[in-house]
Amino acid sequence: MGKYLGMEVSFAAAEAVKLCNVDVVAAYPITPQTHIVERLSQFVADGELDAEFVPVESEHSALSLCVGSQAAGARSFTCTSSQGLALMSEIVYIVPALRLPIVMILANRSLSGPLSIWNDHSDVMSVRDCGWIQLFVENGQEVFDHVIIAYKIAENHNVLLPVMINMDGFILSHMFEPIKLMEQEDVDAYLPPYQPKFVLHPDKPVTMGAYAMPALFTEAKKAQEEALLASYPHILQAWKSWEKVSGRSYHPVETFCSEDAETLFITMGSLGETAGEAVRVLRGQGKKVGLLKLRLWRPFPFHDFYKAIGNAQRLIVLDRAVSYGGPGGPVAGEIRSALYNMENRPQVINFVAGLGGREVSVESFLEMFISSIEGKASGYQLFGVRG
Amino acid sequence: MLGTINRSFILPVKGEKQMPKADSEYLWNELQPGCVITEPGTSRVYYTGDWRAFYPVLQKERCIQCGICWIFCPDMAYQKDEKGYFIADLNYCKGCGICARECPADAIHMEKEKEI
Numbered sequence: 001m002g003k004y005l006g007m008e009v010s011f012a013a014a015e016a017v018k019l020c021n022v023d024v025v026a027a028y029p030i031t032p033q034t035h036i037v038e039r040l041s042q043f044v045a046d047g048e049l050d051a052e053f054v055p056v057e058s059e060h061s062a063l064s065l066c067v068g069s070q071a072a073g074a075r076s077f078t079c080t081s082s083q084g085l086a087l088m089s090e091i092v093y094i095v096p097a098l099r100l101p102i103v104m105i106l107a108n109r110s111l112s113g114p115l116s117i118w119n120d121h122s123d124v125m126s127v128r129d130c131g132w133i134q135l136f137v138e139n140g141q142e143v144f145d146h147v148i149i150a151y152k153i154a155e156n157h158n159v160l161l162p163v164m165i166n167m168d169g170f171i172l173s174h175m176f177e178p179i180k181l182m183e184q185e186d187v188d189a190y191l192p193p194y195q196p197k198f199v200l201h202p203d204k205p206v207t208m209g210a211y212a213m214p215a216l217f218t219e220a221k222k223a224q225e226e227a228l229l230a231s232y233p234h235i236l237q238a239w240k241s242w243e244k245v246s247g248r249s250y251h252p253v254e255t256f257c258s259e260d261a262e263t264l265f266i267t268m269g270s271l272g273e274t275a276g277e278a279v280r281v282l283r284g285q286g287k288k289v290g291l292l293k294l295r296l297w298r299p300f301p302f303h304d305f306y307k308a309i310g311n312a313q314r315l316i317v318l319d320r321a322v323s324y325g326g327p328g329g330p331v332a333g334e335i336r337s338a339l340y341n342m343e344n345r346p347q348v349i350n351f352v353a354g355l356g357g358r359e360v361s362v363e364s365f366l367e368m369f370i371s372s373i374e375g376k377a378s379g380y381q382l383f384g385v386r387g
Numbered sequence: 388m389l390g391t392i393n394r395s396f397i398l399p400v401k402g403e404k405q406m407p408k409a410d411s412e413y414l415w416n417e418l419q420p421g422c423v424i425t426e427p428g429t430s431r432v433y434y435t436g437d438w439r440a441f442y443p444v445l446q447k448e449r450c451i452q453c454g455i456c457w458i459f460c461p462d463m464a465y466q467k468d469e470k471g472y473f474i475a476d477l478n479y480c481k482g483c484g485i486c487a488r489e490c491p492a493d494a495i496h497m498e499k500e501k502e503i
């Protein structure tokens with residue numbers, strides 16, 4: 001059943017990739033993703049992982065290479081951050097259109113400028129509409145689990161879509177945590193070998209990536225969106241069968257003290273743990289506060305979200321990216337849209353916080369709560385900005 | 388030289404001269420995942436000739452049968468007839484004019500398609 005080991009979360013991610021027995025790893029090092037791929041290159045060099053490790057010359061090449069290897073039937077993995085994602089973004093959009101089940105970890109880091117290596121979600125939000133299944137994880141164990149779960153989801157023939165696992169750079173990637181690793185045979189039982197639906201092979205030639213005329217393009221896009229929407233039950237199924245193997249359960253929207261809550265924090269990624277601490281403090285003071293953590297970002301789990309907000313009157317939505325000149329942060333913008341048709345919809349207060357590695361503490365959440373209930377917070381503000 | 392390269396596989400097979408289904412007839416749920424094309428060589432039954440605004444006209448009396456048009460045509464529209472002339476198949480020719488530009492004997496010129 002596996003044992004707990006203290007290790008850096010990046011190493012836990014690499015262990016999970018190894019347990020998935022990937023055939024190809026293509027990556028270019030970029031802070032804070034580096035330790036994941038360094039570790040994988042070590043596994044390959046030491047003969048612990050029988051894979052092709054390709055130290056490509058750029059992230060554009062990393063994902064392009066994975067497109068080729070996945071199309072040829074190889075389970076492929078890549079990993080990047082920030083500017084690396086920006087550089088590979090041309091290919092990011094092509095992968096789901098080709099329905100290639102590549103798994104990528106994005107160690108979230110702010111996009112320049114100013115130049116910053118620190119954590120926020122501006123990188124992933126820049127490819128929000130890329131068509132990948134997008135998951136957010138909160139701690140090291142979730143990183144480890146979701147690498148394996150991601151392949152299970154992606155390679156399902158009813159899905160066949162790439163999965164992007166968002167883990168906060170440094171806050172998770174460089175943290176040492178106790179991780180419960182899995183035995184190889186348990187992972188093998190959960191994740192059978194990759195069976196491609198189509199494969200590039202001279203014995204049975206197929207064409208991938210053909211041109212679509214205007215008469216066909218809309219139908220191709222409709223098919224792609226329907227595929228992403230149709231992945232939802234299979235994502236739930238993958239979590240459910242993972243629970244049987246590991247005892248750990250996951251949901252599209254995780255809730256904490258939400259049932260009778262009048263005010264709900266909404267977070268994505270590692271801030272969920274900090275917000276959870278703040279909820280404990282506020283509950284101790286008798287405040288009816290709860291927390292929703294969006295794990296599944298695409299496809300957006302509307303149904304779970306409506307269920308989870310219950311009768312809350314106030315949603316304090318945390319964003320980790322600025323949508324310059326837009327209607328607030330990207331998460332709050334979506335949540336407002338989701339609420340629009342509801343009668344008695346809750347008030348949405350949006351804080352953009354934790355930009356470029358700025359700390360968001362338990363006290364920060366308490367401050368947000370107080371300014372929200374006192375009516376001092378507006379629909380949208382940058383939390384803690386000076387001046 | 389030309390005889391050593393077999394391009395016959397790209398030429399239309401007799402009796403297979405119609406497009407199976409026009410793009411505009413496909414429903415979204417009839418497409419393969421990822422729009423994968425599962426049969427090889429389907430460009431043979433995909434006629435691109437109606438994209439054309441100009442078409443090439445060959446003056447046989449000038450042609451020296453060098454095959455440069457055949458080599459340069461990006462749509463592989465040219466095939467050699469029994470007398471050794473290279474004739475563009477207008478089912479495929481997109482009218483780019485490269486053959487006319489490259490022909491060393493000025494044997495090809497482009498004429499405008501008639502307005503429909």
Ligand code: SF4
Binds near residue numbers: 449456457489492
């Ligand atoms: S390039 Fe000109 S001369 Fe040469 S075969 Fe073609 S038409 Fe004839």
Ligand code: SF4
Binds near residue numbers: 460481
């Ligand atoms: S005009 Fe272009 S496409 Fe048509 S036959 Fe000449 S080279 Fe080929």
